[in-house]
Amino acid sequence: MELSEACGEGLLVRKIVEGTVVDHIPPGKAIAVLKVLRLWPPKPDGYRVAVVFNAESRKMGRKDIVKVEGHHISREEAAALALVAPSSTVNIIRGGVVAEKWKVKPPEVAEGLLRCPNPTCITRKEREPVKPRMRLVSKEPLKYRCVYCGSTIGQDEIEGYILV
């Protein structure tokens, strides 16, 4: 429902036939979403992407929306998305209709997604083939703890430590 509302705002964003619509992004977080989906900065040969800032939302007041044409985002990408925009909904569009829809969920264990903030954590050691691993300790507000050194990353800091 809210997708069509956003389109009804008079913003000239046409419907997509194949692709992904990320809806219910907290206002102001669309660029962060593009970054974790590796769509920012835009590449000349990249996907066609539409971004709506500050769309009206009954649930959220204001929200951002990201539409990606020609790419169905994976569950793994959605997990990374959940770290910067935990309220997001993912709509997979096939043949012009919503084929799948789900709310993103912050992963219980974020592996390879977040850099540990502690410079003397083993996961920060150069040339060491170790993936940073963070365990979810709180969903609201979002908080992760490094499995190796115990350092934590809170909701407000997460964007700065995203690895993807």
Added chain:
Amino acid sequence: MLESLRGRDVISILDFTRGELEGLFEAADSAWKLIEYRPLRGRLVALAFFEPSTRTRMSFESAVKRLGGDTLVVTGEEAISVAKGENLADTIRMLDAYSDAIVIRHRFEGAALYAAEIAEAPVINGGDGRQHHPTQAMIDLYTITKLFGGVDGLTIGVLGDLRYGRAASSFLLGLTLFKPKMVYLISPPQLRPREEVLEELSVRGLRFKEAGLMEVLAELDVLYVTRIQRERFPDPSEYERVRGSYRVTLDMLEGRAKKGLKVLHPLPKVDEIDPRVDESPFQAYFIQARLGVPLRMALLAGVLGGDGVWS
């Protein structure tokens, strides 16, 4: 008695239950009897100390040899291929191939857990950065158990660098497995325990409060002292200002403390304890140091020993 320890990694004191620790303490009481059985006969333990250490390394070495085993000692990054650019993962694979267990000390937090993920042999953490020093915490809790018959119901002060000192952090985490009456955290504001440690203490239900030494000295059964390092203070004058409030003197103890108070320290100590305390009945840190070997013997026998070591 120690079946559950066989083959286990020893990364954090919180990897153990209270029951397992109590079993270990009991085993440590009779550790000297193991000398004649030589339960580690034919076994090799790698002591990989990437960071300087004398006592922890020597205490492990003594424990392994007294149990009839032998050690491969690698110390300092220059002694191994790390200096040639080898990463820790490859060094651990090599040690894993050459030995039956690996004791590791490293300046990076999480290095022991990482080593344990790589090695098939059990890995024992001999200190990783500012994070864990589980065998020291075992020794501390064992010492208190020997001196007081247990840890429950005691009032314990932990003084010094509670932020960067891994011995103090591990001791505090270890206390959460028991039920002390109260734990006082005594440190300058910049050396308070890290948030994640304080959170863990709260979640695990430890009764603790931050306090000044003189406020609480009269209540304490145990005073656990750690060194405050000058280099932790960006401003040397700030260090000079606080150091006096964290120095334990004999006059202070005789004037305020309970007669039965025991002072512990993971050692080495510098000037945080008046040397006159060494000769007083308050001193328990040399007892604590002596208990390091039997405790580590019991642990190694548990982790590496075959069937019937304790029967």
